[in-house]
Amino acid sequence: MSAPNSTASPRFGRGSDDGAxxxxxxxxxxxxxxxxxxxxxxxTVSQWADRHRRLGTRASAEPGRYRTDRTPYMREIMDRLSPGDPT
Structure with missing residues (x-):
């Protein structure tokens, strides 16, 4: 086998901390x-969508703030995709 090509880096500073x-x-x-x-x-995903999602004029017949109440059948699907959902 060949000898290693790299050398150990010298330590600078006091060495007690990260030196920041x-x-x-x-x-x-x-x-x-x-x-x-x-x-x-x-x-939940539906709570996040109600707070932060906006629909544009080109993407929606009802532009503006997204409301899960307009698509109640999506609420459970969205919430099942939430990080805190046990399923």
Whole structure:
């Protein structure tokens, strides 16, 4: 077999942390990252659609906010596709 081609990387800094505090603005970056890892809200697919879905004028005879009440037969199907559904 041939000898390995790569060498071990030297360690810089104190080695006790990830070293992020050594960079300007690192605390702000870490704060933004931590705020971005909040869990998703516990919504079903139909609840999400009622809150966030919009229908365009070219895609719908009734443009504007989507309402699950207009298609009640879709509610159970949508909710079965929700991440929290046990089925």
């Amino acid at each position: 505090e050594e960079f300007d603005g690192a605390e702000g970056i870490l704060r933004a990252w931590r705020s971005g890892i909040r869990p998703d809200p516990d919504l």
